[in-house]
Amino acid sequence: MTKNEIVTKINLSKDIARFDIFAPLIARKARAGQFVILKANAAGERVPVTLVDWDEKRGTITVIIQAIGKSTVMFNDKKQGEIFEAVAGPLGAPVEIKKYGTVAVVGGGVGIAEVYPIAKALKSAGNKVISILGARTKDLLILEQEMRQISDITVCTTDDGSYGQKGLVTDALQKLRDGGEKIDAGFVIGPVPMMKFCCRLMQKLGIKSYASLNPIILDGTGMCGCCRVSVGGKIKFACVDGPMFEGDLVDFDELSRRTGEYKKEEAACLLKYRESHVCKVGLH
Numbered sequence: 001m002t003k004n005e006i007v008t009k010i011n012l013s014k015d016i017a018r019f020d021i022f023a024p025l026i027a028r029k030a031r032a033g034q035f036v037i038l039k040a041n042a043a044g045e046r047v048p049v050t051l052v053d054w055d056e057k058r059g060t061i062t063v064i065i066q067a068i069g070k071s072t073v074m075f076n077d078k079k080q081g082e083i084f085e086a087v088a089g090p091l092g093a094p095v096e097i098k099k100y101g102t103v104a105v106v107g108g109g110v111g112i113a114e115v116y117p118i119a120k121a122l123k124s125a126g127n128k129v130i131s132i133l134g135a136r137t138k139d140l141l142i143l144e145q146e147m148r149q150i151s152d153i154t155v156c157t158t159d160d161g162s163y164g165q166k167g168l169v170t171d172a173l174q175k176l177r178d179g180g181e182k183i184d185a186g187f188v189i190g191p192v193p194m195m196k197f198c199c200r201l202m203q204k205l206g207i208k209s210y211a212s213l214n215p216i217i218l219d220g221t222g223m224c225g226c227c228r229v230s231v232g233g234k235i236k237f238a239c240v241d242g243p244m245f246e247g248d249l250v251d252f253d254e255l256s257r258r259t260g261e262y263k264k265e266e267a268a269c270l271l272k273y274r275e276s277h278v279c280k281v282g283l284h
């Protein structure tokens with residue numbers, strides 16, 4: 001088997017794919033909460049992707065990628081047996097896994113995949129795990145069965161009501177608390193607005209919250225400074241100090257501004273890539 005080879009690829013939905021990649025050194029060292037940086041080809045962009053799972057015996061790591069911009073579309077265009085130009089990691093600080101008591105793990109969209117290894121590790125440490133999984137529609141809700149297997153309670157929500165409870169993950173969290181569930185800590189991964197309001201609610205309910213931040217990351221070693229975030233009024237680098245931080249200390253508004261800084265350029269780059277990959281036979 002070749003280094004960085006795609007051992008298996010499974011399409012979870014139209015734009016979401018799961019990859020098992022042969023990377024034995026990373027599989028040997030990986031811990032919950034860490035990430036890798038992928039490159040599609042020699043000229044490709046470096047993209048951070050959270051580790052979903054790893055198998056030291058097989059020498060594989062698992063990542064789940066949603067095709068949003070040019071680079072992630074390029075990743076998901078790859079087929080089983082092809083290779084990634086580079087897979088670097090594991091990077092980032094592992095999540096502190098200990099006995100908290102009852103923990104709520106909240107995943108929104110592809111954040112469900114990213115919260116999965118944390119939930120799995122927390123369950124192994126003896127915690128009661130409540131999983132709240134949210135997506136816009138049923139088709140975008142991933143890893144439900146895997147999360148149910150490691151959770152004491154699992155609640156699914158969809159924005160449009162096509163599956164589970166209709167509404168947001170914050171609605172489900174409030175409902176659980178109103179029903180008498182005592183929650184000691186919460187781990188939240190998903191879109192920035194979702195993490196912001198979920199952490200705010202946890203603070204209001206007296207739950208210690210932790211959020212995995214997803215700023216612009218370039219080198220993954222803290223040297224370039226692209227991944228700076230404000231936590232408790234201090235500058236932190238998500239790629240080395242995080243990506244998990246105390247939720248009530250994060251400046252989510254600044255994070256939102258910085259992650260949206262290149263949206264126009266990203267959209268233009270994706271459009272150019274798609275146009276270059278359209279079959280033009282018969283058009284002239």
